[in-house]
Amino acid sequence: MKFVLIAEDEYDIALALELVLTESGYRVATVPNGQEALYALAKEKPDLILMDIMMPVLTGLETIQKIKADPEYADIPVVLMSAAPAKGTQEEYGWVAFIRKPFNVDDVLRVLARQLE
Amino acid sequence: MKTESHATFPRIPSGIPGLDTLTHGGFLKGGVYLIMGAPGTGKTIIANQLAFNAVKQGGRALYVTLLAETHARMFGNLKPLAFFDENHISDSINYLGAYSVLEREGLDGLLKMLGEAIRKFKATMLFIDGVASVEDVAQTTLSFKKFVHQLNSVLSISGCTTFLLSSMDTGASNPEHTMVDGIISLNHAQEGLRDLRQIEVRKFRGSNHLKGRHLMRITDEGINVHPRVESYLGKPLKDYQSSAERRPFGVPDLDDMLSGGLMSGTTSSLLGPAGSGKTSFGAQFLATGAAVGEPGLYYTFYESVNRWARKCEAMGIEVVPHLQSGMIQAIWQGETEHYLDEVVDSILATVKRYGIKRVFIDGVGGLREGMFGAGRLHRALTALSNELRAHDVTTLLTEETEIFASEISAPISDLSAVTDNIFFVRQVEVESELRRVLSIIKTRDFESEHRVHEFFLSEHGIRIGNPFRNLESLMQGTAHAKPTHRSPPNRNRARTTLVKKKGSARKKK
Numbered sequence: 001m002k003f004v005l006i007a008e009d010e011y012d013i014a015l016a017l018e019l020v021l022t023e024s025g026y027r028v029a030t031v032p033n034g035q036e037a038l039y040a041l042a043k044e045k046p047d048l049i050l051m052d053i054m055m056p057v058l059t060g061l062e063t064i065q066k067i068k069a070d071p072e073y074a075d076i077p078v079v080l081m082s083a084a085p086a087k088g089t090q091e092e093y094g095w096v097a098f099i100r101k102p103f104n105v106d107d108v109l110r111v112l113a114r115q116l117e
Numbered sequence: 118m119k120t121e122s123h124a125t126f127p128r129i130p131s132g133i134p135g136l137d138t139l140t141h142g143g144f145l146k147g148g149v150y151l152i153m154g155a156p157g158t159g160k161t162i163i164a165n166q167l168a169f170n171a172v173k174q175g176g177r178a179l180y181v182t183l184l185a186e187t188h189a190r191m192f193g194n195l196k197p198l199a200f201f202d203e204n205h206i207s208d209s210i211n212y213l214g215a216y217s218v219l220e221r222e223g224l225d226g227l228l229k230m231l232g233e234a235i236r237k238f239k240a241t242m243l244f245i246d247g248v249a250s251v252e253d254v255a256q257t258t259l260s261f262k263k264f265v266h267q268l269n270s271v272l273s274i275s276g277c278t279t280f281l282l283s284s285m286d287t288g289a290s291n292p293e294h295t296m297v298d299g300i301i302s303l304n305h306a307q308e309g310l311r312d313l314r315q316i317e318v319r320k321f322r323g324s325n326h327l328k329g330r331h332l333m334r335i336t337d338e339g340i341n342v343h344p345r346v347e348s349y350l351g352k353p354l355k356d357y358q359s360s361a362e363r364r365p366f367g368v369p370d371l372d373d374m375l376s377g378g379l380m381s382g383t384t385s386s387l388l389g390p391a392g393s394g395k396t397s398f399g400a401q402f403l404a405t406g407a408a409v410g411e412p413g414l415y416y417t418f419y420e421s422v423n424r425w426a427r428k429c430e431a432m433g434i435e436v437v438p439h440l441q442s443g444m445i446q447a448i449w450q451g452e453t454e455h456y457l458d459e460v461v462d463s464i465l466a467t468v469k470r471y472g473i474k475r476v477f478i479d480g481v482g483g484l485r486e487g488m489f490g491a492g493r494l495h496r497a498l499t500a501l502s503n504e505l506r507a508h509d510v511t512t513l514l515t516e517e518t519e520i521f522a523s524e525i526s527a528p529i530s531d532l533s534a535v536t537d538n539i540f541f542v543r544q545v546e547v548e549s550e551l552r553r554v555l556s557i558i559k560t561r562d563f564e565s566e567h568r569v570h571e572f573f574l575s576e577h578g579i580r581i582g583n584p585f586r587n588l589e590s591l592m593q594g595t596a597h598a599k600p601t602h603r604s605p606p607n608r609n610r611a612r613t614t615l616v617k618k619k620g621s622a623r624k625k626k
Binding site: 056057083084102 | 182189190191192203208211212213214215217218220230233237
């Protein structure tokens with residue numbers, strides 16, 4: 001069972017994603033900010049990180065920079081989400097997909113399935 | 118407008134039209150304010166408008182939500198509004214969700230998160246949307262009080278101006294009410310079938326503010342506050358000195374009747390039934406002023422500017438060239454659900470922008486339709502005429518009276534107190550023919566013609582005819598020949614027969 005780490009500060013969205021991904025057969029862990037995402041990586045390496053951009057403590061972009069800078073975790077695919085337009089580019093930050101909120105949950109599942117094949 | 122401040126804290130202008138009038142200049146920097154109102158009253162819009170305006174002034178905003186709508190939904194709702202610019206998001210405006218932190222780590226965790234986020238995002242303005250959730254999570258009133266107190270401490274050292282949004286009105290003794298520097302309340306009120314949005318500054322430490330409720334609108338630009346005219350214009354400028362110039366109508370015999378014209382800075386009312394010629398006198402007044410370099414404003418509720426201009430042309434009253442040159446500004450308030458206060462705002466803004474010296478408002482009935490709250494029209498007209506006088510503007514108002522009434526109904530009580538001069542026009546039947554009559558009922562500060570005159574409207578404009586000599590009761594509309602045996606009139610007897618509207622006592626001088 002693939003393990004997805006969700007980093008999302010908005011309570012409703014985190015809860016909804018956790019429910020949907022669990023129902024779709026993923027093992028899920030949820031953290032409310034980028035710093036806690038890094039702590040979670042150290043405990044167990046996920047197969048994919050689904051991460052919001054605007055978060056407290058460490059933003060999504062700051063977190064992905066740290067992940068990509070660490071050889072142990074650089075290969076983890078990171079899908080970014082945001083209600084605002086993307087700041088920066090895929091080449092610059094290394095995300096594999098960018099999902100604009102509000103999203104359709106089927107689109108999220110499709111992106112995850114494609115990345116985790 | 119004179120600002121009364123009890124302290125000299127720097128101010129942050131809100132950028133929301135009319136709101137800084139309520140607070141006498143904007144929010145105090147570093148203050149903590151509560152914005153409260155039921156769902157749908159506009160809290161989220163006002164908060165975001167404040168945030169985006171702060172960014173325009175070089176600030177950085179942090180918007181933290183608890184159990185509130187998702188950020189994506191919020192942006193979707195804000196997108197149609199002119200102030201919203203998503204390019205600022207994730208840059209100078211950041212939106213964070215904090216309920217997860219509140220749920221996992223409690224009030225202390227939330228406090229820690231807020232302090233760190235303010236520093237991280239270098240926020241100069243903070244919004245906490247959904248403060249009611251904090252109160253729900255707090256185990257006791259004391260723990261909530263402690264949280265609010267600690268939050269104040271965190272915010273005071275950060276210098277961040279903060280707005281707490283709450284959908285609950287828990288009363289003046291609630292900690293969030295007692296510990297904040299200001300409280301802004303939003304609500305809906307029903308007036309007949311109309312829904313009115315209202316805003317009230319209930320508390321504002323460190324400064325005076327306009328009390329009571331004021332109307333506001335949400336338009337494509339965002340929120341627009343319309344302070345009650347009589348509240349912010351309530352204090353007339355002292356030592357106003359009229360220039361004592363005369364502003365003629367440009368109708369020679371009429372100007373003679375007025376000893377040269379209306380005195381500058383005065384307000385005159387022109388009463389009369391529909392079709393009696395009121396608008397023609399107003400148009401002539403503006404045209405004459407424009408011809409000698411006195412900019413004018415025509416404000417109408419009843420017909421479009423183009424239609425008015427065509428009518429004036431047909432009567433030989435030259436307004437079209439002045440409309441084209443900008444010497445006459447014309448505003449048609451065609452919207453049927455307008456507010457008195459926004460009309461007055463519009464008039465005063467135009468007066469100031471174009472240096473207007475002559476204003477013609479057609480008519481008072483339109484002002485009355487936008488008035489909410491009993492007894493406001495008299496106070497609002499007084500405030501408006503005082504403000505126009507302070508700008509040395511000479512004002513003419515029209516008010517429609519009943520066509521067949523034998524009494525002249527004043528549009529408001531104490532009309533004489535609000536206006537300096539009162540004219541009356543109507544059509545009367547004389548020997549099966551309709552003839553137009555003009556009477557000067559009252560003038561302040563100077564003597565005027567006391568006889569009832571005939572006047573004529575044609576393609577050559579307005580012409581004043583001779584006074585009626587052998588007819589009486591013209592003003593009552595029932596003209597008849599004077600009895601031949603009657604002794605001459607006693608000129609010392611008062612000539613005013615102005616009567617208040619139905620329900621009021623008859624007033625005779």
